[in-house]
Amino acid sequence: MKAVVLAGGFGTRLRPLTIEFPKPMALVGNAPMMEHVLGLLKEVDVDDVYVMLYYQPEVIKGYFGEKKYGLKLNYILPQKDLGTCGCVKFIEDKLNETFIVLSGDVLTDFDLKKAYEFHKKKKSKATIVLTRVSNPLSFGIVITDEDGRIVRFLEKPTWGEVFSDTINTGIYILEPDVLRFVPKDTDFDFSKDLYPLLLKNKVPIYGCILDGYWKDVGNLRQYLESNLDFVNGKIRIKGKGKFVGNSFFGENVKIGKGVKIDNSVIGDGVKIGDSAVIKDSVIYPSVEIERKVKITRAVLSYRVKVGELVEVKNGSVISDNCIIGRRAVIGENVKIWPDKVVDEDSILTTSLIWRDRWQNKLFGNFGITGLINKEITPEFATKLGASIGAYLGEGSYVLTSRDAHQSSRMIKRAIINGLISVGVKVGDMRVSPIPVVRYEIGKEQEAGGIHVRRSPFDGRVVDILIFNNTGGNISARQEKSIEQLFFREDFVRVSPDKVGHIVIPPRAYDYYVDGFLHNIDVESIRKRRFKIVLDYSFSPASIIFPQILGKLNIEVIALNSHIDPEKTSRLREEYNSAVKNLSSIIKTVKADIGFMLDNGAEKIMIFDERGRVISGEKALYTVIKLMSLEKKGKVVVPVNAIKEIEGISGIKVEYSPVHPRSIMEYAKKEDVIFAGDNRGGYIFTEFQPNYDAMFAIGKILEIMSKNEIKISDIVKEIPEYKLLFSKVSCPNEAKGMIMRKLMEFGKKKRIVLIDGVKFLFKSSWVLAIPDQDTSFINIWVEAKSNNEAKRIIENFEKRIKNWLKGI
Numbered sequence: 001m002k003a004v005v006l007a008g009g010f011g012t013r014l015r016p017l018t019i020e021f022p023k024p025m026a027l028v029g030n031a032p033m034m035e036h037v038l039g040l041l042k043e044v045d046v047d048d049v050y051v052m053l054y055y056q057p058e059v060i061k062g063y064f065g066e067k068k069y070g071l072k073l074n075y076i077l078p079q080k081d082l083g084t085c086g087c088v089k090f091i092e093d094k095l096n097e098t099f100i101v102l103s104g105d106v107l108t109d110f111d112l113k114k115a116y117e118f119h120k121k122k123k124s125k126a127t128i129v130l131t132r133v134s135n136p137l138s139f140g141i142v143i144t145d146e147d148g149r150i151v152r153f154l155e156k157p158t159w160g161e162v163f164s165d166t167i168n169t170g171i172y173i174l175e176p177d178v179l180r181f182v183p184k185d186t187d188f189d190f191s192k193d194l195y196p197l198l199l200k201n202k203v204p205i206y207g208c209i210l211d212g213y214w215k216d217v218g219n220l221r222q223y224l225e226s227n228l229d230f231v232n233g234k235i236r237i238k239g240k241g242k243f244v245g246n247s248f249f250g251e252n253v254k255i256g257k258g259v260k261i262d263n264s265v266i267g268d269g270v271k272i273g274d275s276a277v278i279k280d281s282v283i284y285p286s287v288e289i290e291r292k293v294k295i296t297r298a299v300l301s302y303r304v305k306v307g308e309l310v311e312v313k314n315g316s317v318i319s320d321n322c323i324i325g326r327r328a329v330i331g332e333n334v335k336i337w338p339d340k341v342v343d344e345d346s347i348l349t350t351s352l353i354w355r356d357r358w359q360n361k362l363f364g365n366f367g368i369t370g371l372i373n374k375e376i377t378p379e380f381a382t383k384l385g386a387s388i389g390a391y392l393g394e395g396s397y398v399l400t401s402r403d404a405h406q407s408s409r410m411i412k413r414a415i416i417n418g419l420i421s422v423g424v425k426v427g428d429m430r431v432s433p434i435p436v437v438r439y440e441i442g443k444e445q446e447a448g449g450i451h452v453r454r455s456p457f458d459g460r461v462v463d464i465l466i467f468n469n470t471g472g473n474i475s476a477r478q479e480k481s482i483e484q485l486f487f488r489e490d491f492v493r494v495s496p497d498k499v500g501h502i503v504i505p506p507r508a509y510d511y512y513v514d515g516f517l518h519n520i521d522v523e524s525i526r527k528r529r530f531k532i533v534l535d536y537s538f539s540p541a542s543i544i545f546p547q548i549l550g551k552l553n554i555e556v557i558a559l560n561s562h563i564d565p566e567k568t569s570r571l572r573e574e575y576n577s578a579v580k581n582l583s584s585i586i587k588t589v590k591a592d593i594g595f596m597l598d599n600g601a602e603k604i605m606i607f608d609e610r611g612r613v614i615s616g617e618k619a620l621y622t623v624i625k626l627m628s629l630e631k632k633g634k635v636v637v638p639v640n641a642i643k644e645i646e647g648i649s650g651i652k653v654e655y656s657p658v659h660p661r662s663i664m665e666y667a668k669k670e671d672v673i674f675a676g677d678n679r680g681g682y683i684f685t686e687f688q689p690n691y692d693a694m695f696a697i698g699k700i701l702e703i704m705s706k707n708e709i710k711i712s713d714i715v716k717e718i719p720e721y722k723l724l725f726s727k728v729s730c731p732n733e734a735k736g737m738i739m740r741k742l743m744e745f746g747k748k749k750r751i752v753l754i755d756g757v758k759f760l761f762k763s764s765w766v767l768a769i770p771d772q773d774t775s776f777i778n779i780w781v782e783a784k785s786n787n788e789a790k791r792i793i794e795n796f797e798k799r800i801k802n803w804l805k806g807i
Contacts, residue, residue, distance in 0.1 A: 007104030008054025029239025385418020438471030
């Protein structure tokens with residue numbers, strides 16, 4: 001006899017378990033479900049099996065080969081999805097005798113010989129194997145007469161339509177001539193299409209009720225139950241391994257001391273550390289479990305690594321190749337997709353699907369960042385808003401703002417919902433430049449602010465910036481407090497009468513304009529009558545800055561001076577084109593200077609009167625040198641700034657960590673007159689201790705006008721230097737070791753420990769800092785020549801790589 005095994009399903013309802021392999025390859029008793037199906041067919045004297053493939057066919061073919069249990073396996077791959085019956089029609093020419101059709105992922109121990117004998121005795125054209133279940137709602141109900149002939153089908157009824165507890169198991173015994181009713185190359189189903197058609201044409205079809213175990217493994221809960229049924233002897237199938245106590249073990253399992261394993265299936269090559277506890281769970285082959293791990297009613301797929309003291313709770317499923325860090329807690333019913341990393345000490349309460357890792361921290365270098373609608377969703381944002389609101393306290397007042405993109409609006413509104421749900425009042429500034437929002441905070445007793453923007457570096461990513469009660473970025477300690485509230489979901493929603501309300505701050509823009517003009521020499525600028533070229537980069541600065549520039553009597557050739565929601569971030573080629581265009585226009589119109597804003601209006605790129613770009617560390621030197629013409633005092637620069645700044649007359653340099661938050665914190669110190677970085681961010685502290693591109697432009701023009709100087713005059717004075725940057729790949733768990741090695745290496749050398757480790761040599765320096773967001777060590781080198789800088793940086797790269805080899 002021949003058989004057709006339907007093995008082309010996607011197994012969507014078993015995801016994430018079935019992402020890396022098709023559903024028939026899911027293990028029950030350490031063997032794929034399809035292997036149990038083939039064992040069943042062997043008992044019915046089947047010799048030829050046609051396996052219908054569609055999803056990940058190579059996995060099934062690679063595992064079973066051409067023969068199994070003496071059965072000849074013929075693999076068929078239709079070019080499109082033809083449905084359960086349509087794919088059988090696809091091989092009609094090969095089915096010239098009675099044949100059996102069943103699913104490759106059915107789990108049963110039915111005696112199919114009885115069904116075959118029934119089929120022949122009744123001279124049936126089609127026999128459906130039936131069984132009785134307590135809840136038939138998810139199945140096709142079949143009603144038969146006293147002789148077993150089918151009189152009615154009902155697919156997935158409501159309780160009001162349940163007339164029987166006898167259901168279709170999806171196992172069929174058929175005669176070849178029924179396939180004449182099936183159209184070619186058409187999506188055609190047995191239950192929905194063929195059997196009603198046979199009834200209509202009065203073709204004799206019968207239902208054979210069999211006793212025994214049968215389960216439709218339709219979801220992850222049923223999948224776990226199937227394995228537990230196997231362990232408890234409820235199904236008569238042969239697993240791969242042996243029973244020890246009340247659990248089933250594959251080969252080469254290594255178990256530490258004091259381990260407790262109860263009512264579970266453990267796969268081949270699994271390693272279990274001391275004092276681990278595993279109960280009612282399925283552990284796939286090659287899983288590594290460290291000491292004192294607790295796993296309850298969970299499924300861990302191939303090659304998962306679980307760190308010590310981890311707890312995996314009821315209903316969780318961890319897919320292939322995931323790494324769970326030490327002391328992490330995987331909450332109930334959490335699903336983790338393949339190749340994910342959960343950081344140590346994390347508490348994971350929601351499924352991890354799109355993002356590469358679940359970290360025990362939310363914040364990175366640019367606030368909270370993630371893929372829009374994948375990593376940062378409205379649900380995430382609402383929870384974040386509630387966490388921030390809970391930290392600030394019921395009755396607090398918080399400003400919110402965003403850039404012009406619709407995704408930023410979506411996330412900001414979700415954050416607002418979270419804030420008001422815990423009783424926080426919200427002042428919504430809608431689309432606003434970041435410096436205006438920062439400047440407004442504190443004017444009306446605001447406790448902080450939140451700005452949402454599409455990342456200027458990647459249009460798929462959203463950044464969420466959180467400000468403290470002075471408009472600066474919140475501190476690391478504040479970040480940690482918010483993270484704890486977020487991960488623990490430790491916040492209480494208020495009663496309906498205490499829900500926060502939303503207002504529009506009435507004077508935010510007035511405050512900013514007044515403060516701007518009060519802190520700048522308006523008359524000096526007006527007298528100079530500057531001509532400038534200004535690229536707004538489609539920024540919300542175009543809402544307010546033209547008003548200020550008009551009061552300064554500046555002739556402005558404005559580019560990209562309207563808000564465009566689709567231009568909140570620029571591709572590299574768009575950016576390069578904009579730079580080239582601005583440079584050309586400066587030369588054409590003979591402007592005094594040019595500027596390009598970033599979309600948040602926090603940073604600028606400077607162009608001299610000849611259209612030449614002044615960027616990075618050169619721009620930082622230029623602005624500080626320019627400012628020294630008017631003021632003497634302390635300036636703050638990041639520890640990776642060029643040493644030549646120290647030589648500017650009248651300037652005392654204080655180095656800060658490179659993180660923007662640190663630079664703004666240092667800018668608040670009483671004796672600091674200026675702070676800046678190598679990325680176009682400048683802080684003139686007399687106005688506000690935060691990045692502000694608009695005020696920086698105003699201040700640069702003021703000093704140029706008062707000293708009758710061109711920006712190119714300053715650039716000419718920059719001493720010769722060479723600054724190189726590199727990064728070395730380094731696993732997060734090895735970063736601490738690398739920094740320790742660098743400290744040991746620097747024992748007898750001059751080092752600075754402001755941020756990372758900075759080595760000071762006679763005419764050069766080297767700085768190494770572990771990257772906060774990625775698995776790299778960042779290295780900067782400044783030297784007098786390119787060759788010297790290159791030699792030093794290669795030496796440090798080699799040293800770090802050698803240390804990593806020793807892990």
